[in-house]
Amino acid sequence: MYSAALMEIYRLLDDRYGPQHWWPGDSPFEIITGAILTQNTNWLNVEKAISNLKDAGLLDPVGLLQVDIDRLAGLIRPAGYFNIKARRLKSFIEWLFANGRRGSIDRVAEMPTDSLRESLLQINGIGPETADSILLYAFDRPVFVVDAYTCRIMGRHRLLEPDADYEQVREFLESGTAADTTLFNEYHALLVRLGKEYCRPKPKCAGCPLESLPHDICEEF
DNA sequence: GACCAGGCACATC
DNA sequence: GATGTGCATGGT
Secondary structure, eight states, X not given: OOOHHHHHHHHHHHHHHOOOOOOOOSSHHHHHHHHHHTTTSOHHHHHHHHHHHHHTXXXXXXXXXXXXXXXXXXXXXXXXXXXXXXXXXXXXXXXXXXXXXXXXXXXXXXXXXXXXXXXXXXXXTOOHHHHHHIXXXXXXXXXXXXXXXXXXXXXXXXXXXXXXXXXXXXXXXHXXXXXXXXXXXXXXXXXXXXXXXXXXXXXXXXXXXXXXXXXXXXXXX
């Protein structure tokens, strides 16, 4: 049973913003690296870090496996939390070499979505949002990515309780829409696009494309 | 100078 | 199980 509200929100956002062209990246491996680096961080800072890795010739499984962790931290410094993210990248790489052929993602790409998700969540530093970003944007699986903007938007429009947890939000979005990778890709990107402009922690009201909904973005709590 | 960003793990209660 | 805290750079 699709949700009329969710379909209407998608239509309004698509009308306003159009295709978002997510996820920026030249390969699934680069997308995964970006997914870890972008945790609680502005994407522009992530781009600098990824550029540093490319310039150093290290943006590949073998490169990240072999690089000294302190050098890695220095290269990803612009992305913030560089020490912890260096460890997280190493954790992912170790998992990839333990589960793939010489670090290739080909074998893990054959795993069913549920078991791949469970396996990703076992990696230190990969939580639900990062795992789902990897599943959707690197592995083309129909998984709805939930982030802080998504929770805020759904809560402020009273589509969900403001304190709904990650899985509740994901279940709501996935059950209310078609399980379509292209739709999920665009929908998440559009919610982030809207959130950046109108759904910051301190709400900004005028001009939001969702103003026409029963509960518009101006409702603060 | 304050606030925020495409989170997560861990400690403490 | 809920809540608080550390992690950190760079743009607005």
